[in-house]
Amino acid sequence: xxxxxWFNVTxxxxxxxxxxxxxxxxxxxxxxSSKLVTVWAGFSTKWYGELFQNEAFLDxxxxxxxxxxxxxxxATVLGTMAAYVLVRGGRxxxxxxxxxxIYAPLVMPEVITGLSLLLLFIGIGLxxxxxxxxxxxxxxxxxxxxxxxxxxxxxxxxxxxxxxLDLGSTPWEAFRLVTLPIIAPAVISGWLLAFTLSLxxxxxxxxxxxPSATTLPIKIFSAVRLGVSPEINALSTIMILIVTVGVxxxxxxxxxxAIRAQKDARAAERAD
Amino acid sequence: xxxxxxxAVPYLWLMVLFLAPFLIVLKISLSDAALAIPxxxxxxxxxxxxxxxxxxxxxxxxxxxxxxxxxxxxSSFRIAxxxxxxxxxxxxxxxxxxxxxxxxxRATLMMLVILxxxxxxxxxxxxxxxxxxxxxxxxxxxxxxxxxxxxxxILNTTTAVYIGIVYTYLPFMILPIYAALDRLDASLxxxxxxxxxxxxxxxxxxxxxxxxNGIVAGSFLVFIPALGEFVIPSxxxxxxxxxxxxxxxxxxxxxxxxxVASAVAVILxxxxxxxxxxxxxxxxxxxxxxx
Numbered sequence: 209x210x211x212x213x214w215f216n217v218t219x220x221x222x223x224x225x226x227x228x229x230x231x232x233x234x235x236x237x238x239x240x241s242s243k244l245v246t247v248w249a250g251f252s253t254k255w256y257g258e259l260f261q262n263e264a265f266l267d268x269x270x271x272x273x274x275x276x277x278x279x280x281x282x283a284t285v286l287g288t289m290a291a292y293v294l295v296r297g298g299r300x301x302x303x304x305x306x307x308x309x310i311y312a313p314l315v316m317p318e319v320i321t322g323l324s325l326l327l328l329f330i331g332i333g334l335x336x337x338x339x340x341x342x343x344x345x346x347x348x349x350x351x352x353x354x355x356x357x358x359x360x361x362x363x364x365x366x367x368x369x370x371x372x373l374d375l376g377s378t379p380w381e382a383f384r385l386v387t388l389p390i391i392a393p394a395v396i397s398g399w400l401l402a403f404t405l406s407l408x409x410x411x412x413x414x415x416x417x418x419p420s421a422t423t424l425p426i427k428i429f430s431a432v433r434l435g436v437s438p439e440i441n442a443l444s445t446i447m448i449l450i451v452t453v454g455v456x457x458x459x460x461x462x463x464x465x466a467i468r469a470q471k472d473a474r475a476a477e478r479a480d
Numbered sequence: 481x482x483x484x485x486x487x488a489v490p491y492l493w494l495m496v497l498f499l500a501p502f503l504i505v506l507k508i509s510l511s512d513a514a515l516a517i518p519x520x521x522x523x524x525x526x527x528x529x530x531x532x533x534x535x536x537x538x539x540x541x542x543x544x545x546x547x548x549x550x551x552x553x554x555s556s557f558r559i560a561x562x563x564x565x566x567x568x569x570x571x572x573x574x575x576x577x578x579x580x581x582x583x584x585x586r587a588t589l590m591m592l593v594i595l596x597x598x599x600x601x602x603x604x605x606x607x608x609x610x611x612x613x614x615x616x617x618x619x620x621x622x623x624x625x626x627x628x629x630x631x632x633x634i635l636n637t638t639t640a641v642y643i644g645i646v647y648t649y650l651p652f653m654i655l656p657i658y659a660a661l662d663r664l665d666a667s668l669x670x671x672x673x674x675x676x677x678x679x680x681x682x683x684x685x686x687x688x689x690x691x692x693n694g695i696v697a698g699s700f701l702v703f704i705p706a707l708g709e710f711v712i713p714s715x716x717x718x719x720x721x722x723x724x725x726x727x728x729x730x731x732x733x734x735x736x737x738x739x740v741a742s743a744v745a746v747i748l749x750x751x752x753x754x755x756x757x758x759x760x761x762x763x764x765x766x767x768x769x770x771x
Contacts, residue, residue: 410602
């Protein structure tokens, strides 16, 4: 085993302290009973209680989740199709434009994406609300999905697909029975990425939402502009908790399946 | 037939919801503001003839005349550049430490770097508001240690914006550098030391040049989004912090001047093209080198 030098230990410790301390502070102060966020006045869970009675926050949370589920599902379907076209599509008219449109949204400042979509929706007379946010989120997150999925498709052994086709399956069957199970982890992580991006988005949602639909980030942003509030700390704590549980579970599951795959490979070797 | 449909669906989606909006922004940036709904003229209803006759570069001329916009572009560039350098200085030692860590820790360290990325951006920026304010935790600590006699004003200054950008974009810097350092053959470093380099020299002459690709990739991944950043300057910065993303937002939502907001967007995009093209070239070179 390698010994780590004091320099590396120090830089890792300081680095991770920098990454995590602000969030730890946020979580601790969500249990502060004082309304003044910076003065500690004893342990209390009252801000959580108030949060769950705040109709406006609950409504916004519900809208956000609906938008995230629908848009990330659409984005996954469209993004997987786009990845397939990019990696397996061969030559077709306007291929350069297509790949440009896939990569451009990744580097586009959110203010520009938001502004341009809003101007489109107004131009075609579409009322702003849940639908327009879903359209906007689907568009930018499908590009992230297609990047994730196409990186998996590139490293994929094409002869497996060809074998299925030779053995008499239709292209759709070959995709469903051979390709999809193999690229599934990438498709799932693409969906999760799209879901988080949608959940998290403030700027594009602010441009494309109307008075009838407010998402949680918009609500949080207008609240924190006025300063720090313990209710927002409580809300943040809940969101951090959900993400942490999700990410840790996902990494444990993938670790487990990697171990299983290794075992299978070893068993196969022995069988030879 | 199936293939055509497979190509057409995502293609049309992006044409309608990505390319078309873009052309609309370009068109409106050439229009005049008007007291109407929508608040610009000419509209598409006026016909092609009117569109061609009435479009002009007035808004762009206006942007060059009012020095607010110049200053905002320049200061966005400066802020993005300085924060990128700071992120590199903070991120490199962390990536280096990760690459030198024992194998069984690596997966955990990797997860710890990625975890904040999944946590809401808005919340991570907000977390600093409570720390940096005048009565905030940092000032309480400094006062208690006796390092200052009165609270430092950090929140609502450009310093706070630097801290915010470094904090939120740190994972984007760490991951590509870590990937480059991880591939590095440790024996090269040993060879340099055997041949008489000090550890410092070996680091500067061997490790840094060999991790150049990671440094460049990470720097672009921080610089490009930082240039158009809106959330960080509006929550942590004050009225003295000019950033173009914030100017665009205010032009649109507060002044309701759509043509000027569109012109600001067009110029921001033109400025971004250079770093984006450089970034793509770097990525391509890297891919070719790997093959």
